[in-house]
Amino acid sequence: MLGAFRIAVVVPAFGEERLIARMLGRVPAYVDAIYVVDDASRDGTSAAAASVVDPRVSLVRHAENRGVGAAIVSGYRAALADGHDVLAVMAGDDQMHPDDLEPLVRAVLAGAAYAKGNRFVHADARRMPFGRRAGGAFLSAVTRAASGLAVSDTQCGFTALAATAASTLPLGELWPRYGYPNDLLLLLAARGLSVVEVPVRPIYADERSGLRAWHVVSILGVVLRRYARVARSTRISA
Ligand SMILES: Nc1nc2c(ncn2[C@@H]2O[C@H](COP(=O)(O)OP(=O)(O)OP(=O)(O)O)[C@@H](O)[C@H]2O)c(=O)[nH]1
Ligand SMILES: [Mg+2]
Numbered sequence: 001m002l003g004a005f006r007i008a009v010v011v012p013a014f015g016e017e018r019l020i021a022r023m024l025g026r027v028p029a030y031v032d033a034i035y036v037v038d039d040a041s042r043d044g045t046s047a048a049a050a051s052v053v054d055p056r057v058s059l060v061r062h063a064e065n066r067g068v069g070a071a072i073v074s075g076y077r078a079a080l081a082d083g084h085d086v087l088a089v090m091a092g093d094d095q096m097h098p099d100d101l102e103p104l105v106r107a108v109l110a111g112a113a114y115a116k117g118n119r120f121v122h123a124d125a126r127r128m129p130f131g132r133r134a135g136g137a138f139l140s141a142v143t144r145a146a147s148g149l150a151v152s153d154t155q156c157g158f159t160a161l162a163a164t165a166a167s168t169l170p171l172g173e174l175w176p177r178y179g180y181p182n183d184l185l186l187l188l189a190a191r192g193l194s195v196v197e198v199p200v201r202p203i204y205a206d207e208r209s210g211l212r213a214w215h216v217v218s219i220l221g222v223v224l225r226r227y228a229r230v231a232r233s234t235r236i237s238a
Pocket of ligand 2: 093210
């Protein structure tokens with residue numbers, strides 16, 4: 001709990017048997033519940049998560065791989081059903097520093113619907129691989145233009161969402177794979193919900209990423225698709 005508020009952390013995990021226990025062991029004490037969503041991993045991700053002795057941890061398993069966005073939605077749904085107030089996301093690959101969670105959660109408690117990490121404004125930003133910085137800056141510029149939101153690190157997955165906002169969103173419609181942060185930002189903007197960014201550490205260490213250069217093109221498609229849908233529904237309701 002932070003103050004009187006119940007905090008949940010959703011942990012999307014696909015092929016994270018090597019890192020998931022280490023990651024779970026670092027979740028701060030004020031977090032009330034941790035939902036690990038094993039996205040049909042072919043390795044021992046579920047067993048590694050289950051081996052962590054922590055009553056806060058529960059495991060959600062997808063029968064087939066559905067993507068990181070779908071994994072997060074499964075976690076959000078479980079956390080909403082259990083009555084949590086703030087739904088944070090920390091990836092199972094241990095790339096998010098636990099000390100950076102509290103400012104994200106506090107931004108939501110202070111009134112933001114959604115708080116996102118921003119690695120580009122952190123002093124260690126140059127430690128991010130060049131391709132990540134270039135691709136992220138491009139996708140952020142496109143998402144900013146399409147949503148009108150003042151965001152500059154759209155691809156950062158370290159976030160906190162107010163349960164009140166989550167329960168108004170069409171979660172089942174969210175893009176299930178890597179474009180989900182962009183899609184979510186456009187959905188929030190279309191509803192006039194507030195988004196803030198908070199500096200977080202960029203961590204690139206011993207994890208393996210599923211992200212490839214071609215994802216920039218597919219994420220661009222996600223942004224354009226949502227932009228067109230929002231524009232169409234705005235025209236119809238005008
Ligand atoms: N690649 C991949 N990751 C998934 C999937 N479902 C859940 N995840 C988890 O989502 C998290 C983020 O995935 P990554 O591929 O590392 O993407 P990222 O961290 O945004 O990108 P990097 O900055 O390159 O590490 C990890 O904890 C994965 O285990 C999936 O279908 N594919
Ligand atoms: Mg990663």
